[in-house]
Amino acid sequence: MPTIHEVAREAGVSARTVSRVMNDSANVRHDTRIRVRAIAERMEYRPDPSARALKSGRKRVIGIVANAVSSDATARRIEVISKLFNAAGYAALVQFADTSEIEEAAVRDVAPRCDGLIVFTNLRTPASPALDALTASGYPFILVDPPLAVPYPAVRVDRRSGYREAVKYLAHKGRSRFILLIEEFRSSERIAGFREGLAEAKLSFSEEMIVRTGKGFAGGQAAAAGIARRCAAGSADATLCHNDKIALGLLGSLTAAGLRIPEDISLVGFDDDAFSAYVTPPLTTIAQGGGDVGAFIFEQLKNRIEYGTPVESRTFGTGLIQRASA
Template sequence: MPTIEDVARHAGVSTRTVSRVLNDRPNVRSEVRERVLAAVEQLGYRPDPNARALKSGRKQIIGIVANAVSSDTTLRRIEIISKLFAHSGYAVLMQFAESSEMEEAAINAITPRCDGLVIFSNLHSSHSPALLMLHNHRIPFIVVDPPVDIAFPSIYIDRRSGYREAVRYLVQRGRQELLLVVESFRSSERIAGFLEGLERENRPFRSNRILHTGKGFQGGVDVAPLVLRVLQEEQIDGILCHNDKIALGLLGALQKEHIQIPEALALIGFDDDNFSAYINPPLTTIAQTGGDVGAYIYEQLKNAIEYGTAIESRTFGTGLVLRASA
């Protein structure tokens, strides 16, 4: 197992310099920092969390409470947060919570073991006794993409503007009659963006232009008969979906009915899941923009734990990833 002394020898610097780099301290020349990090990677060095905890008085553990990991986007964020904290000598404690009640219990259970928490929230109300407890005890935490606005440090994703932009794009491409397919969770943001887009582009809205379905690939398959019925009755030429999984399920069902995508019907998803660029046709999708959410969470939480800085809430935008389906 390589030691910090091994890294120092390999990089040609002192152990103090290695420590400064690993703790992201200032006043280290960029070329020295790069040399130390290269040595860390080549030797496979990992700081001893127990030794660091004894020295700092911290536990060197980050708690992650996750509401669901079915989304590739959520998985990527958790992976990046975990890797960055691991590189900084922190262990990660994961807890899954599929409801608001489970989330409250999970936060209360793991908080005594953690220096800070990342919470992918199920909240349906701005009131949360567990979050209030974290706030009152000055435990650093950040809530990721809560379904409601809350008075605690949070990351928000602006889905509304993404759907508004998608409507604008389709209309400018000559698509005049649009349909929105949503599941129940977080549908209000998508519907609001869809309606705003129609209004801005002077396109009429009809109630049958919003269809509701279940989750995931099966949700796309299940809604296909309703979509086909609307297609028979009206000249629909563009569909926006709740996410990429629903879009893919719907795409397969429509192709079985010999409906050509995008010639007869443009199709847009949301999330930019890993598969989206590799299906036929590749899926145009709405994706989060404005930098890496996982890296931002790591930076904010680590600085709060180690330097006592305030965690800043931030809203990340969304934009179109253009591919052949639309």
């Protein structure tokens, strides 16, 4: 790794000038700034994070509090955020919190050790004492995909439109007897989109269409017998699932019971987990943004930390990945 003095010698400037350029300080000529940055990039020079932290008073650490990583999209976001902050000279401190209570404690524990905080939240109430305290102090933070409307900066995923469009797609394919197989958590947006899709397809909704189950592959397996009976009775020909893991648990059990996917019943998941494209048949799924969400979070929080700009909230859309299961 080259030193700041080697970059300075190559650029024909002082080490202090290189430092000013790399820290975006004023009082550096435009042509000098461009030349120094080009040489630093060519030499693959990266400022020493500890030295920058001492000078700026920052810790050069970003905190990430995350609930259980249950989808590839969440894992991709954490990976993208960590790599982008690493490249910008920050270390990433990650702490997992599977309940709202643990999340509150984690926020209080992690925030003082970091320059800013990203919370993949389990928040079950509209407010959080820990986040209220951060807001009052002006501390930089952003929530990722909160399940409720909250008074904090946040990025969200529009599940509602994803399920609406998936129902319309299946209806266009000739399906008319629907099931929505869901977990309890984060179900309201899915149900709302499901009902809107039925209405736009001129199909009636009934409460019997909503089937609740447990988490993950086991949740799909547990629901399979009941869905198979409804399929055999002619009262089900399409199932939209809470996520890909539930969908794949269901797919395996229905296939083992002799049902054909999609001839007897179509299946749609949510998340576009990596393995979903490689099962038989490949799973049609509603994809949520992964890397693009992570890049937005990085940009917002880094600018808040380094330039004091407000953190913006944004809702990201979804897209239907059409494969053979539907």
